[in-house]
Each structure stands twice: as structure tokens, then as C-alpha cells.
Amino acid sequence: MEAWLLVAQLATLVLVLAVIHRPLGDYIAWTFTRAKDLRVERGLYRLVGVDSDSEQSWGAYLRGVLAFSLIGVLFVYALQRLQAVLPYSLGFPAVPEGLSFNTAASFVTNTNWQSYSPDVTLGYTVQIAGLAVQNFVSAGVGLAVAIALVRGFARRNTGTLGNFWVDLTRAVLRILLPLAVVSAIVLIAGGVIQNFSGFTEVTTLTGGTATVPGGPVASQEAIKMLGNNGGGFFNTNSAHPFENPTPWTSMFEVVLMLAIPFALPRTFGKMVGDTRQGYAVLAAMGVLFVASLAALTAFEIGGAGTGPQLAGGAMEGKEQRFGIAASTLFATTSTITSTGAVNSMHDSFTSLGGMMTLFNMMLGEIAPGGIGAGLYGILMIAVITVFIAGLLVGRTPEYLGKKLGPREIKLASLYILATPTLVLVGTALSFAIPPVRADVESTSIWNPGLHGFTEVLYAFTSAANNNGSAFAGLTANTPWFNTALGLAMLLGRFVPIVLVLALAGSLAAQGKVPVTAGTLPTHRPQFVGLLVGVIVIVVALTYFPVLALGPLAEGLQ
Amino acid sequence: MATTRGFARPYWVALRYMLVATVVLGIAYPVAVLGIGQLALPAQANGSIVTVDGEPVGSSLIGQSFTDADGAALPEWFQSRPSAAGYDASASVASNYGPENPSFLEEIEARRDAIAASDGVDAGDIPVDALTTSGSGLDPHISPEYANEQVARIADARGVPEAEVQSLVDQFTQGRDLGYLGEPTVNVLQLNVALSELAG
Numbered sequence: 001m002e003a004w005l006l007v008a009q010l011a012t013l014v015l016v017l018a019v020i021h022r023p024l025g026d027y028i029a030w031t032f033t034r035a036k037d038l039r040v041e042r043g044l045y046r047l048v049g050v051d052s053d054s055e056q057s058w059g060a061y062l063r064g065v066l067a068f069s070l071i072g073v074l075f076v077y078a079l080q081r082l083q084a085v086l087p088y089s090l091g092f093p094a095v096p097e098g099l100s101f102n103t104a105a106s107f108v109t110n111t112n113w114q115s116y117s118p119d120v121t122l123g124y125t126v127q128i129a130g131l132a133v134q135n136f137v138s139a140g141v142g143l144a145v146a147i148a149l150v151r152g153f154a155r156r157n158t159g160t161l162g163n164f165w166v167d168l169t170r171a172v173l174r175i176l177l178p179l180a181v182v183s184a185i186v187l188i189a190g191g192v193i194q195n196f197s198g199f200t201e202v203t204t205l206t207g208g209t210a211t212v213p214g215g216p217v218a219s220q221e222a223i224k225m226l227g228n229n230g231g232g233f234f235n236t237n238s239a240h241p242f243e244n245p246t247p248w249t250s251m252f253e254v255v256l257m258l259a260i261p262f263a264l265p266r267t268f269g270k271m272v273g274d275t276r277q278g279y280a281v282l283a284a285m286g287v288l289f290v291a292s293l294a295a296l297t298a299f300e301i302g303g304a305g306t307g308p309q310l311a312g313g314a315m316e317g318k319e320q321r322f323g324i325a326a327s328t329l330f331a332t333t334s335t336i337t338s339t340g341a342v343n344s345m346h347d348s349f350t351s352l353g354g355m356m357t358l359f360n361m362m363l364g365e366i367a368p369g370g371i372g373a374g375l376y377g378i379l380m381i382a383v384i385t386v387f388i389a390g391l392l393v394g395r396t397p398e399y400l401g402k403k404l405g406p407r408e409i410k411l412a413s414l415y416i417l418a419t420p421t422l423v424l425v426g427t428a429l430s431f432a433i434p435p436v437r438a439d440v441e442s443t444s445i446w447n448p449g450l451h452g453f454t455e456v457l458y459a460f461t462s463a464a465n466n467n468g469s470a471f472a473g474l475t476a477n478t479p480w481f482n483t484a485l486g487l488a489m490l491l492g493r494f495v496p497i498v499l500v501l502a503l504a505g506s507l508a509a510q511g512k513v514p515v516t517a518g519t520l521p522t523h524r525p526q527f528v529g530l531l532v533g534v535i536v537i538v539v540a541l542t543y544f545p546v547l548a549l550g551p552l553a554e555g556l557q
Numbered sequence: 558m559a560t561t562r563g564f565a566r567p568y569w570v571a572l573r574y575m576l577v578a579t580v581v582l583g584i585a586y587p588v589a590v591l592g593i594g595q596l597a598l599p600a601q602a603n604g605s606i607v608t609v610d611g612e613p614v615g616s617s618l619i620g621q622s623f624t625d626a627d628g629a630a631l632p633e634w635f636q637s638r639p640s641a642a643g644y645d646a647s648a649s650v651a652s653n654y655g656p657e658n659p660s661f662l663e664e665i666e667a668r669r670d671a672i673a674a675s676d677g678v679d680a681g682d683i684p685v686d687a688l689t690t691s692g693s694g695l696d697p698h699i700s701p702e703y704a705n706e707q708v709a710r711i712a713d714a715r716g717v718p719e720a721e722v723q724s725l726v727d728q729f730t731q732g733r734d735l736g737y738l739g740e741p742t743v744n745v746l747q748l749n750v751a752l753s754e755l756a757g
Binding site for chain 2: 004005008009012044047048049050060063064066067068070071072075117119120128129130132133136137165168172177180181184185188189190191192193194195196197199200202203204205206208210211212213214216218219220222234235236239240241242245246247248250251304305306307308310311312313314315316317318319320321322323325326327342343344345347348349350351354446447448449451454471472473554557
């Protein structure tokens with residue numbers, strides 16, 4: 001493959017994001033700082049009983065997040081259980097209990113892990129009234145929590161962080177919904193379908209029959225990418241030609257995944273009154289993104305491994321129209337944000353290529369990460385970075401004028417420990433409990449040997465980090481995986497959110513420490529380098545042993 | 558005022574919020590997109606259907622198999638890539654074979670032998686897309702190399718000059734989007750429709 005194609009593809013992406021991040025980031029900041037409600041919002045607040053002028057403490061903000069998410073889980077669960085009596089269900093029966101729980105947890109946590117095959121499980125009503133609604137509001141929750149944390153940095157001597165219901169409403173109505181409508185129409189122009197026709201049978205040229213599926217795909221696809229959700233309308237997700245018909249729609253979907261996450265550092269900089277701080281965070285995200293993309297692309301073009309060598313290239317699980325370059329760009333974007341959509345099958349990547357998609361999630365999805373979650377994730381690590389730098393020079397660490405005392409560092413440290421714990425414990429239990437292990441090995445694992453272990457590791461990494469992509473050979477619709485992954489998704493979403501909001505509350509309560517000669521500047525390349533270093537070292541120390549058991553061992557065989 | 562009205566308050570708000578969200582985002586939004594799509598872009602919104610003599614024969618975006626009832630490749634049609642879904646578009650699926658999976662290796666070998674025999678080409682000249690399954694199992698495209706490789710077999714099976722078949726392949730070979738995105742492709746269904754008109 002010619003190198004200029006790779007460079008031109010990346011240059012296009014960088015150019016588009018460079019153009020949109022500033023107006024979009026400023027717009028998002030404006031959206032969350034303007035006092036005035038829109039008329040339609042005032043109507044909504046009256047309808048649901050919210051006083052939009054009231055500010056919430058971090059505890060009240062958190063109770064709003066948790067109450068809304070719990071109701072969301074119950075709602076999606078109920079819709080699936082009632083599928084048989086809902087209209088437009090295509091004749092599909094009710095979804096079983098375990099699978100319904102897993103799917104409800106998955107979509108409410110912005111994960112979109114799919115233990116089911118949508119083509120043969122879900123009718124249109126569950127897809128649009130259950131799942132697509134969560135695609136909007138779960139993304140809105142992530143954005144709201146990130147904004148609350150930014151307010152924690154920006155505000156002084158206050159007990160409040162804003163109002164969750166107002167933030168959620170503005171995230172959905174002013175940002176996600178307008179962008180989704182426009183994006184859906186662009187996708188239809190590219191060939192993504194939007195109808196309620198069900199399955200149509202046609203007679204082919206050879207006299208056989210072929211099926212053409214229908215469905216409200218474009219409306220779902222747009223918010224699936226934009227909200228970093230990733231749950232496909234079809235089983236094969238964005239590899240399916242009706243979800244992603246052409247190379248340019250694939251590029252468009254990549255832009256949708258990255259648009260808001262890469263604009264949020266600008267929002268952050270605006271809201272804390274120093275855009276340089278945002279650009280430092282953006283630089284760290286950008287460095288990690290490009291490095292990871294380069295590695296994955298090199299591994300796939302290299303095509304190591306017995307199968308790819310035998311076939312003459314790593315094209316198993318890849319679409320001809322995308323080839324390698326458009327597949328690795330999509331895979332990197334999807335796993336380094338919290339999207340989890342796929343336009344090629346990660347299970348069939350080369351061993352080290354597949355490892356890169358795992359590694360992206362293990363980074364904590366912060367480069368740039370999921371909508372909102374990426375920003376609050378990298379800010380938590382920035383707190384740790386400032387602390388480590390403070391230890392090196394022997395001063396009390398400060399970040400953006402806030403003192404990072406024991407309470408703040410404890411919260412950030414717990415944040416960093418939370419998801420790796422879920423990943424490693426979940427993976428270990430899958431093999432440590434004898435009956436579970438027997439079931440995992442006989443029913444769930446698809447590829448033999450080390451690759452099968454990687455499938456299980458990938459599942460827990462994806463669930464705990466709320467990504468949703470899979471080494472999809474794994475049969476996850478079993479009692480063990482439906483339950484364990486469901487819990488991993490819920491804990492992987494809400495434990496970090498509790499810690500983020502607690503930190504936001506404690507930051508907002510502080511005053512502002514004046515900058516002195518001893519303050520570590522956090523807007524310079526030196527800090528960007530430190531931040532990237534801390535991210536990579538933390539991830540490497542945490543996950544190296546388990547990677548060595550799976551993809552590394554397979555790749556180096 | 559969620560701070561001051563007791564424990565149950567946020568749940569009550571959340572429940573009502575979810576009902577409103579379902580109406581706006583779950584019903585109004587997809588229906589609005591449906592309306593715009595059906596009015597402005599009906600061909601795409603309805604699946605980019607390909608017709609022959611007014612009868613639909615498939616979608617230009619959804620791959621098909623060109624085989625007999627037993628699944629054996631029909632030599633007079635351009636063949637699509639191998640598919641883990643058997644081109645059943647009611648249940649898209651990929652092989653998900655890892656790079657070292659023994660079944661994967663066997664299938665590559667079997668496909669290579671079959672194509673070498675049917676097309677009368679050297680096993681080493683068979684392009685990679687002819688030996689591997691796609692991500693969707695519904696890949697509508699093959700590479701120009703695989704299309705070119707099939708020309709001689711098709712000309713022979715149909716009793717038409719190779720040059721005519723080759724010129725169809727050239728005509729249906731599509732470059733990269735904008736000249737640099739993705740890979741060059743040949744749409745198998747569209748090519749086969751043109752082929753059927755050539756023969757007819």
C-alpha cells in the first residue's frame with residue numbers, strides 16, 4: 001500500500017477536526033454557561049417537574065445521574081421483555097431475562113455491548129424507542145458529568161456544580177439532536193437506509209432468492225457514532241453495507257465519533273478561562289491517537305500470522321471497499337473513543353493488531369475518549385500527573401489553581417484503579433471458577449488457544465471501559481457473560497462517575513491558589529510529555545502481564 | 558430543587574423525563590428522518606434497489622451469491638467473495654477467525670484449490686479478497702484483480718469473446734473515493750446485471 005494514501009487519509013481527518021473543534025468547542029461551552037433556557041426547554045422542565053434555576057450539590061447531581069440511569073435500565077429492560085406485544089417487532093418474541101438485563105445495562109452505560117445478534121433478536125420498536133433513546137441520553141449523561149467536573153475546576157468557594165437535568169437537556173437538545181438529524185441525512189445520501197419495510201425477498205439473476213433488510217438505520221447510525229455508543233442496528237455493525245456503504249461514509253462516521261471528544265478540550269479551556277490548558281490536554285490525546293493508529297496500521301499491513309500469510313494479506317473480516325487503511329482508522333477511532341462500533345472484525349486482526357484495539361481501551365479511552373467520559377478521564381489522570389510532578393519537585397501539587405490534597409488524590413487514584421480491577425477480576429473469574437471455566441471454554445470461546453483467552457480479556461476490557469466492541473467470535477449470550485459483563489458495565493460506568501463528581505464537589509468548594517514560581521505550568525509541552533508518559537506507564541504496568549498471556553504471546557510465537 | 562424534596566424526587570423526575578425522551582428521541586426523531594429520507598432521497602433510503610426489466614433483483618449495496626441450489630459456484634457469473642453468512646442478509650455475520658485458527662487455514666486452502674481448478678489459474682495468482690471472508694458477510698464488492706482473474710472463465714462458459722467481458726470489468730471498476738479513501742472495487746451484482754444484458 002502506498003504511504004501517501006495513509007497520510008492523505010489522516011491529513012483529511014486532522015484538517016476536518018481542526019476546522020470544527022473550535023466552533024463546536026466554543027458552542028458547547030456557551031451551551032453550558034448560558035443562563036437562559038429555550039422555550040421548548042421551559043416546557044419540558046414544567047412537564048417533568050424540574051426547577052432549572054436551582055443549583056445542585058455534587059451529591060444531588062449524582063443522585064440525579066443515578067436515578068435517571070436506573071429508570072433507564074428498567075425502561076429498556078421492560079421494552080425488551082414486552083417485545084412480543086409491541087408494534088413493529090417483526091414477529092420477534094420477548095428477549096430473555098439475562099439478555100435483557102445485559103442489553104439494558106449496556107445501552108444505559110453508553111457501552112452498547114451486544115450479547116445478541118440484532119438482526120434476529122430485536123424489532124424496530126425496541127431499537128428506536130429503547131436503544132436509540134439511550135444512545136442520546138447516555139451520551140448526554142457523560143457530557144453532563146464532564147461539564148460538572150470542569151465547573152469544579154472553574155468555580156470557587158461554592159457548594160454547587162450546576163443542575164443535572166438542565167445539563168442533560170442541553171446536551172441532548174442543543175448539541176446531539178441537531179447534529180444527529182443532519183448526520184442522518186448525510187448518511188442516507190451515502191446509501192444508509194431509513195424505512196420500516198422489514199425484510200424484502202427478491203428473485204436473483206440466477207433464479208434464487210435474496211433478502212434485502214429494512215429498518216430505521218440512518219437515524220440510529222447517526223447518534224450511534226456521534227454519541228460514541230456503537231451498538232449496531234445490524235449484527236455486523238458498521239461493516240454492514242446498509243450501516244456504512246462507502247469509504248467516504250466510513251470517514252464521515254470516524255469524524256462523527258471524534259467531533260465532540262476532540263472539541264471538548266476547547267470547551268474545557270474556555271470554561272476554566274485559559275484555552276491553553278485545553279490545548280495541552282488535546283495535544284496529549286492527539287499524540288496517543290496518532291501513535292496508536294500508526295501501530296495498528298503497520299501491524300495490519302505487515303499481515304503477520306499463519307492465516308494472513310497464507311491468504312496473502314490481513315483481509316479476513318475486512319470489507320473490500322475499506323481495505324486495510326479505512327479499517328484500521330475506524331478500529332482505532334472506535335476503541336480509543338468509547339464507541340465500540342466496527343467496520344472490520346477485530347477478532348480476525350493480526351495478533352498484535354488486535355492487541356492495539358485492546359490497548360486503546362486499556363488506556364481508559366481518553367485519547368480522545370468517549371463523549372464527556374474521555375475528558376473527565378484524562379483530567380483525572382492529569383490530576384495524578386500533577387501530583388507525581390509535585391512529588392518530584394517537593395511541592396504541594398496544584399492544578400488550575402486548585403490544591404490537590406489527600407482527598408483529591410485518593411479520588412483520582414481510585415478512579416484509575418476502578419476499571420482495571422473490573423477487567424482483571426472479571427477475566428480471572430472466568431477461568432478460576434471451575435463450572436464457569438468449563439462453560440466459557442466449551443460454549444463461549446470461538447478461537448482455540450491463546451486467541452480464545454484474548455476473546456475473554458477483550459470482553460471484560462470492553463465492558464468495564466464502556467466501549468462495546470468485541471472479539472466477536474465469543475458467544476456472550478450465556479448466563480455468566482450476560483451477568484458478569486452487565487455488572488462490569490454498570491460498575492465501570494458509575495463508580496468512576498461517583499469519584500469524578502466527588503472530586504468536582506471538593507474542587508468547587510476550594511478557593512483559587514495564586515500562581516507562584518513553584519507552580520508547575522500545565523499548558524506547556526513539558527506537561528503534555530509528562531501526561532502522556534504517566535498514561536502509558538500506568539497502563540503498561542497494569543496490563544502488561546495479562547497482555548503477555550494473550551495477544552503478545554500469540555503475536556510473538 | 559432536587560436537593561430539598563426528599564429521596565424519591567429524582568426518580569419521579571427521571572420517570573417523567575424518560576417518557577418525554579422516548580416520545581421525542583425514540584419516535585419523533587426517527588420518523589422525521591424517515592420523512593426527509595423518503596421525500597428527498599427515496600432510492601437510498603429504500604435500499605439502493607437494482608432492477609432488471611422493472612423487477613428488483615437485489616440491492617447494489619448487499620452482496621449476493623451466484624451459485625446453484627446446492628451452493629456450487631456457477632461459472633458463467635462473476636463470483637462474490639467467500640462469506641461467513643452465505644450472503645443471507647437476514648442474519649449478517651463474520652467468520653471471526655483468529656489469524657492462527659486451524660479451520661481458517663483449511664478454508665483458505667480449500668478456496669484456493671477450488672478457484673485454481675475452476676478458473677484454470679495458478680494458485681499463487683489468486684487475490685486475497687477471493688480467499689477471505691468479509692466483515693459483514695454481505696460484501697457487495699470484489700477487487701478489480703479478482704474480477705480480472707474471472708474473465709477468462711466467464712467468457713469461456715458463456716461463449717463470448719474475452720475482450721467483451723474484460724471491457725465490462727473495466728467499465729465497472731470503481732476507483733477509491735475521492736481518489737484516496739478505501740480501495741478500488743468492482744460491484745458484483747451490477748457487473749453481473751450488465752453481463753446478463755450482454756449475453757441476452
